[in-house]
Amino acid sequence: MSEFHDNYPQYEVMSNHGEEEGKKTRSVLWKVFWVMLAITVFELVIGFLAPGNGWSGTWWLKTLFISLTIVKAAAIVLWFMHLGHEAKFFKYMILVPYVIFMFYTIFIVLTEGTYSGTVDHHTKIDPIFKEQQDALKHGHQGGGEAAHEAAAVEHH
Amino acid sequence: MAHTAEIDSKEAWGGGQSPFKLAYGKLFMWFFLVSDALTFGGLLISYGFIRHKYADVWPKAEHVFTHFPFVQQHIPLAYVGLMTFILIMSSVTMVLAVEAGHRMDRKGVITWMFWTIVGGLAFVGSQAWEWYHFIIGTHDGALRNVWDPATGAYVKQIWHGANMVTNEYGVPQFANYFFFITGFHGTHVFSGVVINFVIFLNVIKGTYQKRGHYEMVEKVGLYWHFVDLVWVFVFTFFYLL
Numbered sequence A: 001m002s003e004f005h006d007n008y009p010q011y012e013v014m015s016n017h018g019e020e021e022g023k024k025t026r027s028v029l030w031k032v033f034w035v036m037l038a039i040t041v042f043e044l045v046i047g048f049l050a051p052g053n054g055w056s057g058t059w060w061l062k063t064l065f066i067s068l069t070i071v072k073a074a075a076i077v078l079w080f081m082h083l084g085h086e087a088k089f090f091k092y093m094i095l096v097p098y099v100i101f102m103f104y105t106i107f108i109v110l111t112e113g114t115y116s117g118t119v120d121h122h123t124k125i126d127p128i129f130k131e132q133q134d135a136l137k138h139g140h141q142g143g144g145e146a147a148h149e150a151a152a153v154e155h156h
Numbered sequence B: 001m002a003h004t005a006e007i008d009s010k011e012a013w014g015g016g017q018s019p020f021k022l023a024y025g026k027l028f029m030w031f032f033l034v035s036d037a038l039t040f041g042g043l044l045i046s047y048g049f050i051r052h053k054y055a056d057v058w059p060k061a062e063h064v065f066t067h068f069p070f071v072q073q074h075i076p077l078a079y080v081g082l083m084t085f086i087l088i089m090s091s092v093t094m095v096l097a098v099e100a101g102h103r104m105d106r107k108g109v110i111t112w113m114f115w116t117i118v119g120g121l122a123f124v125g126s127q128a129w130e131w132y133h134f135i136i137g138t139h140d141g142a143l144r145n146v147w148d149p150a151t152g153a154y155v156k157q158i159w160h161g162a163n164m165v166t167n168e169y170g171v172p173q174f175a176n177y178f179f180f181i182t183g184f185h186g187t188h189v190f191s192g193v194v195i196n197f198v199i200f201l202n203v204i205k206g207t208y209q210k211r212g213h214y215e216m217v218e219k220v221g222l223y224w225h226f227v228d229l230v231w232v233f234v235f236t237f238f239y240l241l
Helices: A019-053 A059-080 A088-116 A119-124 A127-139 A147-155 B022-055 B076-101 B106-134 B172-205 B207-211 B213-240
Strands: B141-150 B153-158
Touching: A019 A059, A019 B076, A019 B153, A019 B213, A059 B076, A059 B213, A088 B022, A088 B153, A127 B141, B076 B106, B076 B141, B076 B213, B106 B153, B106 B172, B172 B207, B172 B213, B207 B213
Parallel strands: none
Antiparallel strands: B141 B153
16 A cells, blocks of 8 residues: 555545545536636636727736736635645645745835836837837837737727 | 544644645645745746836737637737637646546546646647747838847848847847746646656556555646646736736
C-alpha cells in the first residue's frame, strides 16, 4: 500500500471516496465549469462590443474585468484545486502570505513607481507611435499608414 | 475531506500526524505553486506598471489579435476565446480524472487524462499559431524608425510584425511582455503536458492501482489547474483590458 512502513496516517488513501460521494463531487465540478464558461463568454461579448461603443479603457470596464477574473481564479483554486475543502490552517497558510505579498508589490509599484521617470522622459520612444496613437484617438488616419485602418474606421 | 477524523487543534501539532491533514507530496506541490505564483504575480504587476507608464502609446489588444484560422475577416478576441475555452475544458477533464482516481477507477482516470493531454496539446498549438501571426504581422504593416546597424542610424520604413526591438503594433515593450509572459506560461503548459503524459503512462501500467491511491494524478492535477489559473489572468490583462 504505502511506500513507507510507519504508523503515520496515510492521507493519500484517506482521501479516496465511494461512488455516492463521487457523484456529488462531479455535479459540483460541472456546475463550477458552467459558471466559469458563462463568465468567459460574457467577458468576450463585452470585450467584442467595447470598441464600437466607446467602452474600451473605461474605469468601470477594467474594474468589471478584473473582478470577474478574480471570481474565476477563486473558483479554480477553491473547487478545482480543492483548497476550499482542505484544513483551515493550511488554506490560510497558502492564501494569506501570497495575497499580502501581492498587495505589497502593487503598493510599492504605485508609490515608488514615480521614480522611473515622467512622461517627459519618453525621448527614447519612436515619435511615430505618438502620431499613430493620436490619430487613432481622433478617429482619422495619421501619416498615411494603413495598419490601423480597420480600427480607425470603427471609431467614426 | 470528510473522511479525515476531526482532530483537536491542540493535539494537531503534537506529532505523529499532519496538522494539515495532507500527505507531504501534495503539501510540497502547493509550496511550489505558491512560489511559481509569486513569479507570475511579479511579471504581471511589472507588465501593469510598464503599460501604465506608456499608456498613451500602448496598443489596444483588439487591434492586434484579430486573426482566426480559415477566416479572412478580422474577428477580435474570437481566437483567444477559443484558447481559453480549450484550457478551461482541459482543467475540467483533469479534475474529473482526479475524482475518478479517488474512486480507484483506473479506466476513468485513463479517459479523462487522455482528454486533458489532448486539450493541453491543442492549447500549445494554438499559442504557436498566435505567436506566428504576431511575429509575421499584418499585410499593411506600419511606419517605424528602424535601427540600421550598418549605418548606425534610424531609417524610416514600413515594418511588418514584431520582434524584441521593433514592432508594428506599438511600443517594443508590448511585444517584449507578450513574448515573455505568454512564453513563460506556454513553457508551463508544455511541461504540464509532458508531466501529464508520464503520469498517464503510469496509470496505464497500473502503478497507482497497485499503490492503493492516485495521489500522483492529484498532484499533477494541481499543477495543471495552476496553469489554467495563470491563463485566466494573462487573458484578462493582455486581451481584455
